[in-house]
Amino acid sequence: MPLNVYAWQQPLFRSLLGNREKLPHALLLKGKSGTGKLHFAQSLARALLCESPRMDGSACLSCTACNWFDHGIHPDFRLLEPEIDENGKKAAQITIDQVRSLVSFMNMTTHRNGYRIVLIHPADAMNVHSANALLKTLEEPHGKTLFVLVTHKQQALLPTISSRCRIISMPFPRREEALAWLKEKGIAGSFLAESGNAPLAALDLAGRDRTLLDHVLEKLGNPASLDAVELAEICQKTPLPEFISWLQKWCHDLASQAFAGKIRYFPALSDRINAVSGRADKIELLKLIRKLSQAQRISSHPVNARLFIEELVLNYRNMAGR
Numbered sequence: 001m002p003l004n005v006y007a008w009q010q011p012l013f014r015s016l017l018g019n020r021e022k023l024p025h026a027l028l029l030k031g032k033s034g035t036g037k038l039h040f041a042q043s044l045a046r047a048l049l050c051e052s053p054r055m056d057g058s059a060c061l062s063c064t065a066c067n068w069f070d071h072g073i074h075p076d077f078r079l080l081e082p083e084i085d086e087n088g089k090k091a092a093q094i095t096i097d098q099v100r101s102l103v104s105f106m107n108m109t110t111h112r113n114g115y116r117i118v119l120i121h122p123a124d125a126m127n128v129h130s131a132n133a134l135l136k137t138l139e140e141p142h143g144k145t146l147f148v149l150v151t152h153k154q155q156a157l158l159p160t161i162s163s164r165c166r167i168i169s170m171p172f173p174r175r176e177e178a179l180a181w182l183k184e185k186g187i188a189g190s191f192l193a194e195s196g197n198a199p200l201a202a203l204d205l206a207g208r209d210r211t212l213l214d215h216v217l218e219k220l221g222n223p224a225s226l227d228a229v230e231l232a233e234i235c236q237k238t239p240l241p242e243f244i245s246w247l248q249k250w251c252h253d254l255a256s257q258a259f260a261g262k263i264r265y266f267p268a269l270s271d272r273i274n275a276v277s278g279r280a281d282k283i284e285l286l287k288l289i290r291k292l293s294q295a296q297r298i299s300s301h302p303v304n305a306r307l308f309i310e311e312l313v314l315n316y317r318n319m320a321g322r
């Protein structure tokens with residue numbers, strides 16, 4: 001994957017590299033999902049490991065270190081992320097064994113006499129045990145070591161971890177900037193709204209098969225005839241966090257239309273949203289929105305997806321299908 005520092009991240013990138021002697025041992029990059037934080041962290045690591053950086057501090061892209069980095073084999077760099085099993089399924093957590101495997105890495109002298117960099121993504125995937133194991137290393141940093149933690153859920157990190165990092169709020173593109181970036185890639189602006197103004201998430205959305213989402217939106221748009229059992233049957237194979245996020249976005253639009261006359265995620269469906277929103281029980285709608293965010297928090301735990309979806313859809317129908 002080509003590494004990118006996006007236009008909206010350039011000032012921060014230059015400022016960090018321009019003051020590289022003042023870099024702490026640990027950075028925590030926090031910010032909205034789908035805005036390029038991981039690419040930024042990788043680009044920063046590559047620039048710091050580069051052996052003949054450009055005047056502005058960015059990587060030369062042609063030295064041995066840059067080549068190694070781009071092939072994923074730089075010996076002084078480690079990426080810690082949830083492991084992928086033989087079926088291609090990503091684990092939910094970064095395990096304590098993964099964190100412990102850093103110990104020998106931390107104790108070796110660096111191969112190229114420069115930085116030693118550990119990138120943890122997403123940092124919120126560490127459970128209490130792995131986070132505690134990491135704490136020890138964060139407390140006793142070795143020489144030129146840099147930890148870069150990336151998260152869009154800082155509240156899910158142990159405060160003892162956050163407090164040992166310099167926290168950086170990652171920049172977010174202005175709407176025009178994000179639209180221009182998508183236009184360059186030939187992506188319609190409507191995806192930006194649907195992604196909540198996160199351009200990389202919009203790019204991802206644009207590349208996906210929308211058949212199921214469109215079907216779900218059509219059903220939600222006609223709540224009186226909505227069959228919860230049938231919809232749960234159809235959607236039970238969809239990752240639960242994804243299904244819940246569809247419902248969250250749709251309900252957000254219903255509420256936002258009712259209270260502020262604005263639609264954020266699905267402006268192309270404004271007629272349906274307007275009709276459903278007009279008839280919905282507003283108190284129940286707000287309750288459902290709260291319930292959905294609770295559901296989202298536990299959605300990566302193992303649950304019976306079909307029953308879970310069925311209950312949420314029933315709640316929705318009771319609220320909207322009067």
Ligand SMILES: [Zn+2]
Nearest residue numbers: 050060063066
């Ligand atoms: Zn280089």
